[in-house]
Amino acid sequence: MNKRANDDAANDNARQESEDEAFQDVAVIIAIDPGRDKCGVAVVQADNRVLERQIVPRATVLDFLQTLIARFPDAVLVLGHATTSRLLREEIERLFPETAIEMQDETGSTLEARDLYWAENPRRGWRRWWPRSLQMPPEPVDDFAAVVLARRFMSKKN
Numbered sequence: 001m002n003k004r005a006n007d008d009a010a011n012d013n014a015r016q017e018s019e020d021e022a023f024q025d026v027a028v029i030i031a032i033d034p035g036r037d038k039c040g041v042a043v044v045q046a047d048n049r050v051l052e053r054q055i056v057p058r059a060t061v062l063d064f065l066q067t068l069i070a071r072f073p074d075a076v077l078v079l080g081h082a083t084t085s086r087l088l089r090e091e092i093e094r095l096f097p098e099t100a101i102e103m104q105d106e107t108g109s110t111l112e113a114r115d116l117y118w119a120e121n122p123r124r125g126w127r128r129w130w131p132r133s134l135q136m137p138p139e140p141v142d143d144f145a146a147v148v149l150a151r152r153f154m155s156k157k158n
C-alpha cells in the first residue's frame with residue numbers, strides 16, 4: 001500500500017512537470033469565466049496584451065470557442081474553477097480533446113475585473129468623486145474577469 005501511494009505521487013509529480021514544460025512556451029491563452037447564463041471569454045497574449053474579450057451566452061460558448069481554437073490552435077485554455085466549470089470542462093474535453101485545459105482559481109476575480117473595467121472606462125461626472133469601491137460598472141464585467149484569469153495563469157507560469 002505504501003509503495004502504491006509513492007508510485008501515485010511520483011506519477012502525479014511527473015505529470016505536473018510535463019504540464020509545466022508544455023505551458024512554459026505559451027504564446028496565447030483563451031480564458032473563460034464560466035457562468036450559468038453567460039461566460040466571459042478573453043484571448044490574451046503572453047505579454048498580457050488582450051487580443052479579444054467578449055461576453056457570450058452560455059448556450060453558444062462552445063461554438064464561439066470553436067472559432068477561437070481555429071484561429072489560435074496552439075492556445076492554452078484557462079477555465080475558472082467556480083460556477084458550472086465542471087460541466088463546461090467535460091463538454092470542452094469531449095469536443096476538443098487536443099486542447100490543453102488549465103483550471104484557475106477565481107477568488108476575487110470579479111473585484112479585479114471591476115478595477116480593469118474602470119481603468120479602461122474612466123469615470124466621468126459625479127462618478128469621479130464617488131468612491132470606486134461603492135460603484136458597480138453599468139454593464140457586466142465577465143469578459144474582464146476572463147482577462148484576470150488569463151493574467152493570473154501567466155503570472156503563475158512565469
